[in-house]
Amino acid sequence: xxxxxINRGANPRTPEGFAAAARRAVADGFRAVKLAPxxxxxxxxxxDASQRAAYAEGLDRIAAVRAAVGRxxxxxxxAHWRFSPGGAARLVQDVAxxxxxxxxxxxxxxxxxxxxxxxxxANDRGMRLxxxxxxxxxxxxxxxxxxxxxxxLMPDVKHAGGIEEIRRIAALx
Numbered sequence: 223x224x225x226x227x228i229n230r231g232a233n234p235r236t237p238e239g240f241a242a243a244a245r246r247a248v249a250d251g252f253r254a255v256k257l258a259p260x261x262x263x264x265x266x267x268x269x270d271a272s273q274r275a276a277y278a279e280g281l282d283r284i285a286a287v288r289a290a291v292g293r294x295x296x297x298x299x300x301a302h303w304r305f306s307p308g309g310a311a312r313l314v315q316d317v318a319x320x321x322x323x324x325x326x327x328x329x330x331x332x333x334x335x336x337x338x339x340x341x342x343x344a345n346d347r348g349m350r351l352x353x354x355x356x357x358x359x360x361x362x363x364x365x366x367x368x369x370x371x372x373x374x375l376m377p378d379v380k381h382a383g384g385i386e387e388i389r390r391i392a393a394l395x
Contacts, residue, residue: 225255228246228257229300232257237285240286240287254296255298256298256299258300258302265305265306298325299325314347315343315347324349324351324374331356331371334369344373350372351371351373353376354366377391
């Protein structure tokens with residue numbers, strides 16, 4: 223199924239702006255929306271008050287989207303690798319009440335053991351873990367697939383090596 227990426231359409235970049243973008247997508251017929259609510263957060267700096275505020279605003283954006291679209295519309299959140307493993311674990315806990323369809327790219331793909339742990343945490347809370355959009359080629363995907371890191375693989379044609387390479391990745395998955 224298709225989803226609407228509302229991230230760039232959210233203007234202003236407030237919880238209300240994200241909610242309005244989600245409502246527009248649903249009005250256009252989409253049954254799922256994706257947003258990247260955590261700019262300019264860098265979790266490693268979470269001791270800084272501005273970073274804690276950015277995290278809280280990201281959660282508020284997700285909550286506003288959920289309130290705007292109700293429980294019948296799927297919501298996916300792209301974290302853009304902004305979190306440490308501990309920060310991502312906190313994120314999984316904090317977004318669980320918002321019933322995400324998936325949480326995408328919370329930590330670096332190099333951190334497979336932590337990704338597996340996060341996947342288990344997410345699955346225990348009824349959400350999928352998605353990722354691996356920036357990997358290049360079947361060889362890069364093999365250890366991620368074999369380790370059972372993700373529920374949803376997201377190879378990007380511009381990184382993965384083209385359509386045929388994506389077909390090979392899909393066959394492996």
